[in-house]
Amino acid sequence: MAQPLLLLAAALLALALTLSGAEVPLADGEPLEPYDRLFDAAVNSYHRNDWQGVIINMERALKNQQVLYQVKTHCRLQCNNQTGFVSSASSRDFLFDLNFFNTVLRKAECLRACKSTRLGPDSLHQVTEETQLEFKRRTPYNYLQVAYFKIKKLDKAVAAAYTFFVANPEHLEMQQNLEYYKLMAGVKESDFTDLEARPHMESFRAGVRLYTDEQFLASIELFEKALVQYLQADMECRALCEGPYLFDGYSYMEYNADLFQAITDHYIQILSCRQNCAVELASRPGKEKPIDNFLPAHYDHLQFAYYNTENYEKAIECTKTYLLFYPNDEVMNQNQQYYEAVLGDQLARHIDARERVQVYINSSLLEKELLYFANEVFGITFIDPDAWTPENVMPVKLREKQKTERETAARISEEIGNLMKEIEHLVDEKTKESVEIVKMVREGGPVLYDGVQVVMNSKMMNGTQRGLMDGVITPNQCLELRMLSNLAASAGDGYRGKPSPHTPNERFQGVTMLKALKLAQDGKVPLSSAKLYYDVSEKVRRILESYYRLEKPLHFSYTHLVCRTAVEGNQVERADLSHSIHVDNCILNSEALECRKETPAYTQRDYSAILYFNNDFEGGEFIFTELDAKSITARVKPDCGRLVSFSSGSENPHGVEAVTKGQRCGLAIWFTLDPRQTERDRFEADELVKMLFDLDVDQVAAKAPAVGEKTLGPSEGGPQSQGGANTQTPAGGQATEMAGEPGAAPSNKTPTRDTENQGPKAPADVPLNSASTKQEL
Ligand SMILES: *[C@@H]1O[C@H](CO)[C@@H](O)[C@H](O)[C@H]1NC(C)=O
Numbered sequence: 001m002a003q004p005l006l007l008l009a010a011a012l013l014a015l016a017l018t019l020s021g022a023e024v025p026l027a028d029g030e031p032l033e034p035y036d037r038l039f040d041a042a043v044n045s046y047h048r049n050d051w052q053g054v055i056i057n058m059e060r061a062l063k064n065q066q067v068l069y070q071v072k073t074h075c076r077l078q079c080n081n082q083t084g085f086v087s088s089a090s091s092r093d094f095l096f097d098l099n100f101f102n103t104v105l106r107k108a109e110c111l112r113a114c115k116s117t118r119l120g121p122d123s124l125h126q127v128t129e130e131t132q133l134e135f136k137r138r139t140p141y142n143y144l145q146v147a148y149f150k151i152k153k154l155d156k157a158v159a160a161a162y163t164f165f166v167a168n169p170e171h172l173e174m175q176q177n178l179e180y181y182k183l184m185a186g187v188k189e190s191d192f193t194d195l196e197a198r199p200h201m202e203s204f205r206a207g208v209r210l211y212t213d214e215q216f217l218a219s220i221e222l223f224e225k226a227l228v229q230y231l232q233a234d235m236e237c238r239a240l241c242e243g244p245y246l247f248d249g250y251s252y253m254e255y256n257a258d259l260f261q262a263i264t265d266h267y268i269q270i271l272s273c274r275q276n277c278a279v280e281l282a283s284r285p286g287k288e289k290p291i292d293n294f295l296p297a298h299y300d301h302l303q304f305a306y307y308n309t310e311n312y313e314k315a316i317e318c319t320k321t322y323l324l325f326y327p328n329d330e331v332m333n334q335n336q337q338y339y340e341a342v343l344g345d346q347l348a349r350h351i352d353a354r355e356r357v358q359v360y361i362n363s364s365l366l367e368k369e370l371l372y373f374a375n376e377v378f379g380i381t382f383i384d385p386d387a388w389t390p391e392n393v394m395p396v397k398l399r400e401k402q403k404t405e406r407e408t409a410a411r412i413s414e415e416i417g418n419l420m421k422e423i424e425h426l427v428d429e430k431t432k433e434s435v436e437i438v439k440m441v442r443e444g445g446p447v448l449y450d451g452v453q454v455v456m457n458s459k460m461m462n463g464t465q466r467g468l469m470d471g472v473i474t475p476n477q478c479l480e481l482r483m484l485s486n487l488a489a490s491a492g493d494g495y496r497g498k499p500s501p502h503t504p505n506e507r508f509q510g511v512t513m514l515k516a517l518k519l520a521q522d523g524k525v526p527l528s529s530a531k532l533y534y535d536v537s538e539k540v541r542r543i544l545e546s547y548y549r550l551e552k553p554l555h556f557s558y559t560h561l562v563c564r565t566a567v568e569g570n571q572v573e574r575a576d577l578s579h580s581i582h583v584d585n586c587i588l589n590s591e592a593l594e595c596r597k598e599t600p601a602y603t604q605r606d607y608s609a610i611l612y613f614n615n616d617f618e619g620g621e622f623i624f625t626e627l628d629a630k631s632i633t634a635r636v637k638p639d640c641g642r643l644v645s646f647s648s649g650s651e652n653p654h655g656v657e658a659v660t661k662g663q664r665c666g667l668a669i670w671f672t673l674d675p676r677q678t679e680r681d682r683f684e685a686d687e688l689v690k691m692l693f694d695l696d697v698d699q700v701a702a703k704a705p706a707v708g709e710k711t712l713g714p715s716e717g718g719p720q721s722q723g724g725a726n727t728q729t730p731a732g733g734q735a736t737e738m739a740g741e742p743g744a745a746p747s748n749k750t751p752t753r754d755t756e757n758q759g760p761k762a763p764a765d766v767p768l769n770s771a772s773t774k775q776e777l
């Protein structure tokens with residue numbers, strides 16, 4: 001009985017010794033150089049045109065980031081192995097927590113020793129969220145591409161460019177670069193490699209390709225390899241989750257949880273992060289959505305491939321494994337029966353599902369149960385990323401709530417559909433009467449709100465249909481909206497910031513109205529800020545409608561909260577614009593001095609408005625030009641509460657000058673006079689606002705601290721790394737859909753390759769042919 005105490009004492013002693021004694025000697029003499037420091041050094045080199053410096057530092061930054069992750073995973077896995085939690089039968093209840101914390105302390109000591117040997121002090125490797133995001137977006141490869149090109153190392157330049165492009169498929173400049181590279185002498189097809197490709201995903205995709213070509217034997221090898229790699233990657237992903245507690249914004253200032261609450265808050269974050277590994281591993285860079293049902297899909301493909309190679313034992317093993325996820329899947333059950341009949345019951349009986357998967361499912365389910373419990377009791381949001389979770393894992397109350405939410409969503413979308421049809425009908429009638437009358441506007445109408453002053457009219461701004469107002473929002477509101485933009489941008493990768501068209505000089509982040517509301521609903525940004533965003537957009541709409549004396553109402557076409565941040569470094573020689581000169585509703589051809597009102601321009605847009613939040617940055621002036629896109633006719637310097645508005649046609653070409661230092665934030669809104677062109681998101685946003693804020697309207701129940709509802713408090717934030725999970729369909733949906741699919745029952749019992757009913761389906765959005773991705777370039 002005294003043993004645990006002794007152990008604890010010994011552990012404490014050991015801890016005290018290592019703490020008081022000299023630092024653990026470092027393996028290579030020096031601790032690992034932090035990768036953010038190297039990244040910064042590379043960026044500085046870039047601005048000095050020191051290409052060797054870019055390459056040396058950036059390559060080391062990428063390597064050290066890898067090493068950092070490797071050391072962390074290695075240490076955590078090793079220490080978990082060395083100091084497991086053993087339930088000791090002899091320990092009395094009152095000693096249990098000592099036993100428990102004994103293990104905790106030893107684990108901490110093990111980790112500290114393991115990590116500091118290689119990494120030095122932990123604080124050395126604290127990297128800002130921004131830098132982490134840059135690495136996630138593969139920005140280092142953008143720099144490397146330029147540097148390698150400059151020193152004429154074409155193969156490396158191409159690989160860097162390709163690696164960057166895979167994660168940023170909308171990056172037009174890089175796409176052009178790649179096209180250019182393809183035409184260059186000495187560039188080989190094999191140079192277009194993704195240097196950050198993840199083994200499990202590569203193997204899976206290669207497997208699917210062979211499978212689709214009916215090369216089953218070869219595909220089996222790749223799928224099996226993919227599974228080993230997947231489970232390894234999963235283990236590492238989970239180990240990496242054991243990081244520090246992530247506070248939401250400034251919530252650490254009032255955080256005062258007691259021992260067990262603090263442990264709970266932190267542990268639940270870790271669990272959420274671990275659950276998110278399923279999403280993480282099924283995600284491909286540059287693609288919005290992870291592959292559905294990724295892990296089960298391996299077994300689905302495998303069972304059919306084994307069947308085709310007449311390996312019935314393995315085929316049965318794989319159907320059984322698949323059925324661990326979806327026990328009621330009709331097709332799979334039938335396949336299994338068929339294989340068993342072919343092989344003979346005697347032999348089939350002894351074949352089990354793969355145990356490793358059973359262990360995986362069991363532990364994942366236990367995690368889910370804890371997370372749902374934390375959700376019910378502490379209101380910590382948990383959204384299950386998996387479709388295979390059995391229904392009964394989710395608490396009944398939450399299940400019911402989600403059901404009503406789904407029904408509401410379905411009803412809303414139907415109502416919107418009807419509404420749109422009605423509106424279309426009405427408008428068709430009306431447009432026959434008059435289209436162009438509304439264009440005969442006379443500016444100068446009342447601005448409707450106290451504190452809003454008209455500073456300049458069209459004449460003062462050297463053009464037509466232009467207006468400048470100040471005082472549209474207060475300094476506090478400016479701050480809050482700017483904070484909202486920054487919070488939303490960092491709320492996991494659910495919102496992917498895009499590099500500005502002229503990277504690497506600026507970073508661009510934006511959040512739409514609906515996205516902000518959804519983030520607020522998930523507790524990732526404050527509800528009040530999202531509501532402010534919503535209210536301010538409506539205020540701007542009303543001001544414009546009144547000021548330009550429009551005879552028809554304005555409707556929202558697009559609403560976007562946007563920040564542009566200058567990348568640190570020497571920006572003096574920049575000649576590019578932050579946003580090049582364009583017209584909002586037509587395609588500007590500045591050489592021909594014409595503007596064609598046709599797609600892909602947003603021809604439906606009639607008025608544009610930009611409301612600024614701040615002036616503490618350099619550059620970034622808004623400019624109007626002539627149709628030549630060169631002669632500047634007016635300039636607007638952004639400031640908090642300043643609103644520039646103008647009609648969206650060829651009379652108003654405009655752009656934004658380079659932001660050379662700091663962050664420039666604002667709210668851009670485009671309006672249309674045609675109600676049919678109202679963005680659909682807006683209707684959904686209206687409904688969401690009603691649901692979240694209008695307690696009187698059939699939502700009185702929302703007042704009760706319902707499950708899943710955010711309650712205020714330190715545990716509110718939810719894990720930062722969970723962004724991706726929130727876009728997932730709720731648990732159960734997909735599974736039941738699959739099992740209940742009509743026509744899933746085949747008439748004969750032979751598994752066929754009829755992809756409609758039987759045999760595995762390749763996940764629809766797996767690019768089966770990566771070669772074709774290259775050819776698209
Ligand atoms: C855990 O430790 C044992 C014994 O040292 C070793 O055989 C095993 O491979 C280790 N497991 C892991 C996951 O490192």
Ligand SMILES: *[C@@H]1O[C@H](CO)[C@@H](O)[C@H](O)[C@H]1NC(C)=O
Nearest residue numbers: 355356358359360361362363
């Ligand atoms: C997983 O859980 C099930 C049901 O609780 C149990 O029967 C089974 O033995 C567990 N399997 C493993 C490998 O842990």
Ligand SMILES: *[C@@H]1O[C@H](CO)[C@@H](O)[C@H](O)[C@H]1NC(C)=O
Nearest residue numbers: 456460461462633634635636
């Ligand atoms: C309008 O043009 C005049 C004369 O070129 C110029 O001085 C003035 O600054 C312009 N107005 C704005 C708002 O830029």
